[in-house]
Amino acid sequence: MEVKDDFKRTEKSIANAFTGIIGQIIQYIFHYAVRTVFIYNFGKTYLGLNGLFTNILSILNLAELGIGTAIIYQLYETIAKKDIEKTKQYLAFYKKVYRVIGFIVLGIGLAALPILPFIIKEKLDRVNIYLIYLFYLANSIFSYWFFAYRNAIITANQEQYKTQRITYLLNIISSLVQIFSMVVFKSIYAFLLIPISTTIISNLLSGILIGRWYPFIHEPVKGVLSKDEVKLILRNVYSLMLHKLSYIVLNSTDDVVLSAMAGITIVGIYSNYTLLVGAVLTAIGMMFVSMTASIGNLNIIGTKEKKLKIYEALNFAHFWLYGVSSVLLYNLLTPFITLWIGDTYLLGDITTAIICINFLTKGLRQGTILFLHACGLFYESRLAPVVSSILNILLSIILVRLLNPYNLAVAGVLIGTIISELAVTWWFDGRLVNRKIFEISPKRYYIKYWEYIIVTLVSGLATKLVYSLYQFSNPVINLIYMVTVGFAVVNIIFYLIYGRSSEFKYIYMVFKKKILYRIFKKNKS
Numbered sequence: 119m120e121v122k123d124d125f126k127r128t129e130k131s132i133a134n135a136f137t138g139i140i141g142q143i144i145q146y147i148f149h150y151a152v153r154t155v156f157i158y159n160f161g162k163t164y165l166g167l168n169g170l171f172t173n174i175l176s177i178l179n180l181a182e183l184g185i186g187t188a189i190i191y192q193l194y195e196t197i198a199k200k201d202i203e204k205t206k207q208y209l210a211f212y213k214k215v216y217r218v219i220g221f222i223v224l225g226i227g228l229a230a231l232p233i234l235p236f237i238i239k240e241k242l243d244r245v246n247i248y249l250i251y252l253f254y255l256a257n258s259i260f261s262y263w264f265f266a267y268r269n270a271i272i273t274a275n276q277e278q279y280k281t282q283r284i285t286y287l288l289n290i291i292s293s294l295v296q297i298f299s300m301v302v303f304k305s306i307y308a309f310l311l312i313p314i315s316t317t318i319i320s321n322l323l324s325g326i327l328i329g330r331w332y333p334f335i336h337e338p339v340k341g342v343l344s345k346d347e348v349k350l351i352l353r354n355v356y357s358l359m360l361h362k363l364s365y366i367v368l369n370s371t372d373d374v375v376l377s378a379m380a381g382i383t384i385v386g387i388y389s390n391y392t393l394l395v396g397a398v399l400t401a402i403g404m405m406f407v408s409m410t411a412s413i414g415n416l417n418i419i420g421t422k423e424k425k426l427k428i429y430e431a432l433n434f435a436h437f438w439l440y441g442v443s444s445v446l447l448y449n450l451l452t453p454f455i456t457l458w459i460g461d462t463y464l465l466g467d468i469t470t471a472i473i474c475i476n477f478l479t480k481g482l483r484q485g486t487i488l489f490l491h492a493c494g495l496f497y498e499s500r501l502a503p504v505v506s507s508i509l510n511i512l513l514s515i516i517l518v519r520l521l522n523p524y525n526l527a528v529a530g531v532l533i534g535t536i537i538s539e540l541a542v543t544w545w546f547d548g549r550l551v552n553r554k555i556f557e558i559s560p561k562r563y564y565i566k567y568w569e570y571i572i573v574t575l576v577s578g579l580a581t582k583l584v585y586s587l588y589q590f591s592n593p594v595i596n597l598i599y600m601v602t603v604g605f606a607v608v609n610i611i612f613y614l615i616y617g618r619s620s621e622f623k624y625i626y627m628v629f630k631k632k633i634l635y636r637i638f639k640k641n642k643s
Contacts, residue, residue, distance in 0.1 A: 130382055142400050176596045191209055203339075206339045224259050259608070271335065285320050292312050360504050387465060390458075448578060490550065490551055580611060
């Protein structure tokens with residue numbers, strides 16, 4: 119029975135990952151097209167405004183408080199036990215909460231209007247910043263309504279791929295319409311109205327289809343959640359709120375600090391880097407986030423030995439993917455942006471290196487965070503994010519003030535983020551997961567983390583040395599050459615060091631049996 123369940127978990131995870139990666143690649147191609155047209159039509163300042171308001175709304179969405187994650191975690195158990203009535207009760211509770219959250223975000227968003235002039239240093243005569251902000255706010259609000267709560271049942275059942283196809287298709291159509299609106303109307307208001315319509319249509323279509331796939335959610339709900347069940351959800355929500363606050367402070371306040379202390383233009387330049395790095399983050403994340411439900415299910419029925427084996431394999435897989443990607447990003451960000459939109463949008467080698475180090479240190483933690491959330495360790499880890507957030511704000515402000523005269527403001531906020539994460543959440547989360555789930559010392563996790571960083575840095579130096587031997591004069595050919603050679607060099611180094619490790623052998627076995635075998639089997643049939 120365990121083998122069968124394990125097979126189903128792997129199959130669904132692969133389906134989610136495959137759909138997510140392909141969809142994201144296509145979607146990001148269109149995003150780059152939209153960004154390119156946007157830059158040539160509206161310029162750096164309005165690009166910065168886009169990044170700033172996106173981050174402000176990320177902060178306002180703290181009202182969600184992690185209720186979705188808490189509900190999904192509870193659904194792992196009800197689905198595993200095939201308890202339909204309890205599943206309906208959780209969804210009904212989720213529906214009510216999401217309606218309220220939409221109004222809370224609206225209220226907080228409107229209350230934030232007076233602070234806009236204080237965080238936007240430049241004077242914008244051609245547009246109304248308040249109206250633009252309201253467009254972003256409306257899109258955020260509608261993401262909570264129109265059957266949005268039903269996505270919980272899809273996620274808990276590991277079937278996100280069913281609705282992802284709809285979302286990706288609508289986003290591609292939205293990108294095409296946005297390009298058309300910029301070229302024809304040259305209006306930023308028309309540009310911003312389109313995503314709002316996409317959000318509403320996506321939620322409606324997904325909600326209707328989920329209702330067909332799971333018809334029991336239309337049935338009347340018998341009873342309500344008990345006080346103890348609601349209390350457990352609220353405890354997890356409280357803990358997740360602190361986690362989300364930490365994530366927002368570590369990732370979404372950078373643009374606010376930069377805008378207030380260095381200007382909105384630098385936010386626009388930096389947003390091109392975050393778009394490129396974000397594309398890689400999303401693609402890698404799609405491979406693993408789809409496994410959250412699998413790990414949650416494994417935590418209920420699996421042995422400690424099985425869970426530890428999966429955990430170490432996941433950490434190794436994160437190292438390999440983030441290690442290769444960080445080396446390639448460091449070498450390719452500058453030539454790609456130069457080729458794409460020109461060297462006036464570059465941040466410099468030092469800042470580029472810090473961006474990639476931040477990318478790597480975050481990536482190596484994702485396996486631990488995945489287990490922490492999937493196994494419901496929200497409450498136990500609630501205090502570390504608070505300390506990390508406070509430290510990050512203080513360090514970011516100090517470092518931006520110190521480094522801004524040297525054109526290193528972006529490097530300043532990122533160094534603050536790196537230090538605050540390593541000083542608090544990195545070691546604490548690793549200790550919690552290892553001791554609580556596997557009942558072992560976190561020493562091996564700590565050693566492996568720094569070992570992976572050192573191996574990646576050495577691989578980066580080796581790649582840089584290979585690049586110095588020869589370069590093509592044609593920028594397009596040279597970029598293709600750098601991608602190909604860099605990818606080959608880093609993977610060869612990683613394989614020579616880890617090709618005989620138990621983690622590599624396990625991942626290769628899964629890839630061979632679950633993916634290659636099924637591909638060849640289908641081709642033969």
